[in-house]
Amino acid sequence: MNLNPDGRVTLCCQSHHQIFDERGHSLNAQTHSLKEIWNSHGMKEIRRRMAAGEQPPHCSRCFDDEALGRTSYRNRSNDLWLGNHLQGEALERMLELSTDGSTPLSPSYFDLRLGNICNLKCTACKPLYSSQIERDPAHAPWIVDAPFTRFANRFGTVGEWFDAEGLLDEMMSMADNLAMIQLAGGEPTINKTQLAFLKNLCAAGRASDIDLVVVTNLIAVQPDVYTVFAQFKSLFVIVSADGCGETYEYVRYPGKWLALVKNIARLREVQPGVQIRIDVVLQAVNAINVVELFEWADANDIPIELWVGRGLDRYNDFRILPHSIRDELTARFAQYFARKDNGAELSGRQNVERVLAEMVATDFSDGERRNRIVNFMHFVNDMDRSRHLSFKKIAPEIHDAVTAYFGSWDGGTRYAS
Numbered sequence: 397m398n399l400n401p402d403g404r405v406t407l408c409c410q411s412h413h414q415i416f417d418e419r420g421h422s423l424n425a426q427t428h429s430l431k432e433i434w435n436s437h438g439m440k441e442i443r444r445r446m447a448a449g450e451q452p453p454h455c456s457r458c459f460d461d462e463a464l465g466r467t468s469y470r471n472r473s474n475d476l477w478l479g480n481h482l483q484g485e486a487l488e489r490m491l492e493l494s495t496d497g498s499t500p501l502s503p504s505y506f507d508l509r510l511g512n513i514c515n516l517k518c519t520a521c522k523p524l525y526s527s528q529i530e531r532d533p534a535h536a537p538w539i540v541d542a543p544f545t546r547f548a549n550r551f552g553t554v555g556e557w558f559d560a561e562g563l564l565d566e567m568m569s570m571a572d573n574l575a576m577i578q579l580a581g582g583e584p585t586i587n588k589t590q591l592a593f594l595k596n597l598c599a600a601g602r603a604s605d606i607d608l609v610v611v612t613n614l615i616a617v618q619p620d621v622y623t624v625f626a627q628f629k630s631l632f633v634i635v636s637a638d639g640c641g642e643t644y645e646y647v648r649y650p651g652k653w654l655a656l657v658k659n660i661a662r663l664r665e666v667q668p669g670v671q672i673r674i675d676v677v678l679q680a681v682n683a684i685n686v687v688e689l690f691e692w693a694d695a696n697d698i699p700i701e702l703w704v705g706r707g708l709d710r711y712n713d714f715r716i717l718p719h720s721i722r723d724e725l726t727a728r729f730a731q732y733f734a735r736k737d738n739g740a741e742l743s744g745r746q747n748v749e750r751v752l753a754e755m756v757a758t759d760f761s762d763g764e765r766r767n768r769i770v771n772f773m774h775f776v777n778d779m780d781r782s783r784h785l786s787f788k789k790i791a792p793e794i795h796d797a798v799t800a801y802f803g804s805w806d807g808g809t810r811y812a813s
Contacts, residue, residue, distance in 0.1 A: 397430065397433070397434060397503040397505070397506055397507070397570075398411075398507040399425050399507070399508055399509055399510065400509055400524070401509045401510070401511055401512045401524055401525055401544065401581065401582055402424070402426070402512070402524060402544050402545045402546070403424040403425035403426040403427075403547075403557065403558070404422065404423075404424050404545075405422075405423040405424060405425070405428075405433050406454070407442065407454045407455065408469060408473070408507065409469075409507055409578075409580075410457050410458060410468075410469040411454045411455065411457065412457075413453055413454040413456075415436070415438035415439060415442070415454070416436075416437070416438045417432070417436050417437050417438060418436075418437035423436055423438060423439075424547065425557070425558075425563070426546070426547040426549075426550060426557045427547055427550060429566055430566040430567065430569075430570055431566070431569070431570065434499075434502070434503065434570065435498045435499065439497070440496055440497030440498050441497060442454060442497070443494065443497035443498075443499070444496070444497040447491060447494075447497070455470060457469075458470035458471070466750065477504070477505075480575075482575075483504055483575060486501060486504065486573070489501070501573050502570040502571070502572050502573040502574075503570060503573065503574065504573050504574065504575045504576065505574070505575065505576045505577070505578075506567070506571075506574060506576075506577045506578070507577075507578045507580070508567075508577070508578070508579055508580070508590060508593075509525075509579075509580045509581055509582060510558040510563070510582070510587060510589050510590055511527075511556055511557075511558035511559075511581075511582055511587060511589070512524060512525055512526055512527045512530060512544045512581070512582045513527050513581065513582045513583060513586060513587050514526040514527055514528055514529075514581055514582045514583040514586075514613075515528065515583055515586060515613070515615060515616050515651075516528060516583070516613055516615065516648050516649065516650065516651050517529050517532055517535055517649050517650070518613075518636075518638070518647060518648045518649070519638075519646075519647050519648075519649075519679060519681050519682075519712055519779065520638065520647070520677045520679045520705045520708060520712065522539045522541075522542035522707070523536050523539060523542060523543055523544045524542035524543065524544050525542070525581060525582060526582070527544075527582070530544050532782070533782075533811060533813075534778045534779070534781070534782035534811045534812040534813075535778070535779070535782070535811075537810070537811045538710070538711050538775055538778070538810070538811070540710075541707055542707065551563065558587075558589055559588060559589055563589060564589055564592055564593060564596070567593050568593070568596055568597075568600075571597060571600075571602060574597075574602070574605075574606050575605070575606060575607065576606065576607045576608075576609065577594075577606055577607075577608055577609070578609040578610075578611065579594075579608075579609070579610050579611065580610075580611035581611070581612075583612060583613055583615075583616070584610055584611070584612055585610070585612050585614070585616060585617045585618075585621050586616055591621065591624065594608075594624050594625075594628075595624055598624060598627045603627040603628045603629070604627065604628070604629055605629060606628055606629055607628065607629050607630045607632070608625060608628040608629075608630065608631050608632070609632045609633075609634065610625070610631070610632070610633050610634070611634045611636065611675075612633060612634070612635060612636065613635070613636050613637075613648065613651060613656075614633070614635050614656060614659045614660065614663070615651045615652070615655055615656060615659065617659055617662075617663075622662075622663065622666045622667060625667060625670075626666070626667055630669070630671070631667060631669070631670045631671065632670075632671045632672075632673070633663060633670055633671070633672050633673075634672075634673050634674075634675055635656070635660065635672060635673070635674050635675070636648075636674075636675055636677075637656060637674050637675075637676060637689065638676050638677050638679070638682050638686070638689070639676070639682045639685050639686065639688070639689055640653060640685075640688050640689045640692045641653050641688070642789075642790040643682055643685040643688070643689075643790055643791065644656065644689075646681065646779075646785055646787065646790045646791075647679075647681055647682050649779075649783055649785070650783075660672065660696070660698075672698050672699075673698070673699045673700065673701060674689070674693050674698055674699070674700040674701070675700075675701050675703060676689055676690075676700060676701070676702055676703065677703050677704075677705045678702055678703065678704060678705055678714050678751060678755075679705035679708055679712050679713065679714055680708070680712045680713060680714055680716050680717050680772055680794070681712060681776065681787065681791065681794075682791075683714060683717060683721050683725060683791070683794050684721060684724050684725045684728055684793060684794065685791060686702065686725075687725070687728040687729060687732050690729075690732055691732065694736070699744075700744070701744075701747055702747055702748050702751045703751070704751055704754060704755070709768070710768065710771055711768070711771040711772055711774075711775040712772065712775055713768070714755055715755055715758065715759055715760050715765075716760065716765060716768045716769050716771075716772045717769075717772075717794065717797065717798065718765070718769075718797050718798065718800075718801035720797050720801075721793075721794060721797050722752075722755065722756075724793070725752070726752055729748050729752070733745050733748075766802070769798060769801070769802055770802075770806055772798070773798065773802075773805060773806045773807075773808075774806065774808050774809060774810045775810070777806075777807060777808065777809045777810075777812065778809050778810055778811050778812040779812075781809055781812035781813075782812040782813075
């Protein structure tokens, strides 16, 4: 079961196709109970199509990845669940018991993003995932594709739907078969409902049977959160960090780099068995500086993965920048991999090469770039003006390359007062 921050239901975090009930209404935890969602008309239809060997459109991104020779989320999920003896048996039993795509079994995997509560206003993020951006008059207007949508509160309580006790009760009522939970956000370490869910599972003696994955900025973690995490069968923490030092503090404002470093060390200290990975989103404002984060991660023995900043094409997409920056980033990554040990994992190099190849294959025309680069300059000016920062100071090479390409740096703003 996958819930987006505004309650919208999709098959997984990679699927963006809506799922509908029998009346044609989009399934959403704000308007439908979790049990209604789980055996809804839309979910049953998808299960029937999958059992018949069809490819539902909800899975198109994975099939596209596979057509390009990439390992898809679908491939990894099949390896994870079908390769697990107990879960494989449960899936076979479900297929045997189901005649119409319904299932008497509760979910094995919860992927929960309950609300957009967050403590940061990251340059690659959106109101859908950050309450701070939603309230920011200079940042929020730049995003037109990911609002945080609210409906009438079906729980009849005051406040946000994701804080309702009734939602927590629904989650616990469907937890009997859980083998894995992924929490994301918003920021899960400050989300009251998500933390209460974990604590309830611990109190019920269920945590030791469940693998826990947490996608977090790891900036505002209270000590008792680590205590809760420690009770689960395993812990995998994916740390979102798009730079180091001053670049980190610009891109993930108002986060502090030293606070992140300290919290990673504390996490390792209190939970020696924790698996950690750093995810970095390539965007225009961090561009060539991401290599520094790769080097820091290597020095601290932390795996790191590069991702494309999607949905930023109007104002903060890496492809907006002149080719000189792309060439510089490619050269820095080549030097970085040349410095690594011969035994360095091939997957890390392939990850970076795939991202850079996608940037080249989907590049903007020169006319598009010149139009979008004005937006980029105005976006940077809005961030600098409203946050009392200086992009020119933290990223002089990018600033100078844009200035040289465009002929000057346009000092205009759009939304900052």
